Amino acid sequence: MDEVEYLRVISGQRQDWCARLLYLPGLRCLSLLYRVGVGVRNRMFDWRLRTVRTVAVPVVSLGNLTTGGTGKTPFVAWLTQWFLNRETQVALLSRGYRALPGEVNDEKLLLDRLCPGVPHYQNPDRCASAEKALHEGAQVLILDDGFQHRKLGRTLDLVLVDAVCPWGHGYLLPRGLLREPPASLRRADFVILTRVDQCPDAELAQLNQALIKFVPADRIASATFQPQSLINVANERLSLDSVRGKRVWAFCAIGNPAGFRLTLEQAGFDVAELQIFADHHHYTHEELQEIGNRARQANVDLILTTCKDLVKTSEPMFYGVPVWGLEIGVEIRDGKELLEQLLQGLAL
Template identity: 70%
Template sequence: MTRPTPFILSSVKAGRFVNEVEYLRIISGQRQDWRAQALKPCLWVFSLFYRAVVSIRNRMFDWRLRTIERPRVPVISLGNLTTGGTGKTPFVAYLTKWFQQRQVQVALLSRGYRALPGEVNDEKLLLDRLCPGVPHYQNPNRCASSKQAINEGAQLLVLDDGFQHRKLARDLDIVLIDAVCPWGHGWLLPRGLMREPKSSLKRADFVILTRADQCSPAALAHLKEEVARTLSRDRIACAVFRPQELVNVSGETESLDSVAGKTVWGFCAIGNPEGFRQTLENAGFVVAGMQIFPDHHHYSSDDLEEIGVQAANASAELILTTSKDLVKTSEQKLSEIPVWSVEIGAEIIEGNEVFEGLLQNLMQEVSLD
């Protein structure tokens, strides 16, 4: 397997570099060697400091000690409690298309996380393809980009990864929770993947449990009960991500039925790689193996060459990746094996009536503006 690029544990200067994939194996409990066991208490201590900082920051906003700006148009925030892997990008596209179909001029606001200098990140590249013609402003200062978007004609703003960005007021605060790994292995950063404690859900207007089809009915019911301790049950929905077709870098498509049962090699750099593997298996592919890179990883020529070698060694007929990863490559084949992304779409399977009611309420605000 190709060695992913190193990174520093969260924002904590741990004194040495740790491979991100290995870090995830440690905090999830997959690694049980003595080094992993020795590191966990250290990470827990850092998480106490992190919790204190998050608590102080939230209190400052709760008590209005920090300024909150309210734009002239409605704002929808999509966010989560954990670091990635909940399916925000498909839902940003879902919301954007919903309002576009009703003739609302939507603009997207995001930070541009892990974009290379002078470039945009993978999420913008993907959303530009999924939502052609929709302005997408990437700026760590979302208040500044909201003003720019409104001045350029936006009637509604979708704030991507906005739950923790409290400087910008929102009219609908949606939190996505991955039903497969809902609480980031049970700990705040860096001991786990939680950006905020569960109690922060009290700020949310609506919660969507994603990948509801990838966990047992009992586990899903238990998760609903946990969320319902903070939010009323009618504000909880369940969603799935359904594979729709294959797409390559040239924009060509292939139906899933035509390739079902083929042996494939996967690669991805997303927050929940296991969810991608399960998506491939549920779509009927035989997964010979998968290479996992750090979230938002930028692929080098060596990375792509190694993917092709590994796929060829596994006698794979196709190389499959996510839509977010495909936009960072320009290869139609690796080791003469076709490379495709699996296009997925978000679908709310429970709680959609209340959710659509909230969106319709925002429509009225748009029409009054």
């Protein structure tokens, strides 16, 4: 079972007998074992049985409860730019998840474009990366995907929760997408609900009520990811107004493909089809050719993807169809003032 089929099973989209009677019971058993392991690990940190390494500069951790899909990459870029605007030298620390041997992953490729000149250290040992960043002059460290990485101490723990799928289909891995139970949010200093514009008001109100069990109401902000423009591999840009209403073929390899499709539709595109690949997928030449061939057969005007996927190709066209990435910006709504107050205390 590949990752796309796996997501269909745990989300309930796949309802055949094999999913209901074979896969799901087995995944539930594995989730129970995973819960025990996560609980033991967290208790060891809570009871100081495992060492937490602290460094001499502020560390801002940005993470989530689920495996991907909350919008960390554009938010890391927003945080980085916030500190740069205040003349604070920033360094990014990440694990380098699913990078090919000898290469960097898609998130680093995208962040290098969004945050040019900002040092980005990819290493599973984030403590070693922190020491290297300090030696090279960093004044603030941003720990990407750091909520579960408790070995490195942090000054501020920010957690993103996707309003569209906040609890990872209700189960811990592998039956669901939760890395740890929702009660772990008690460790967070601040929670940011993302994609609130894609969530019905009644569901959003229920979600806020659930969150305040773990986090004070004044420590919860909301955010949206707003489409800004289209960009291609040659760094050429198109305004959204110039292409609104166009028929497009889309593809992506991200944690929340449904959110990407909804963003495209809200931006005014007519989406012929969205091809979904596993999160962080590395495209082969044959796969990109297939995308272009199917797009041409569908008689679309454009091929659209995420900027995180765009950096994994060097071709401006597939089978004669122009390929563009959708640039996304972060817009923080309720709670922005308090969040900036917390950040201000860390800037030089």
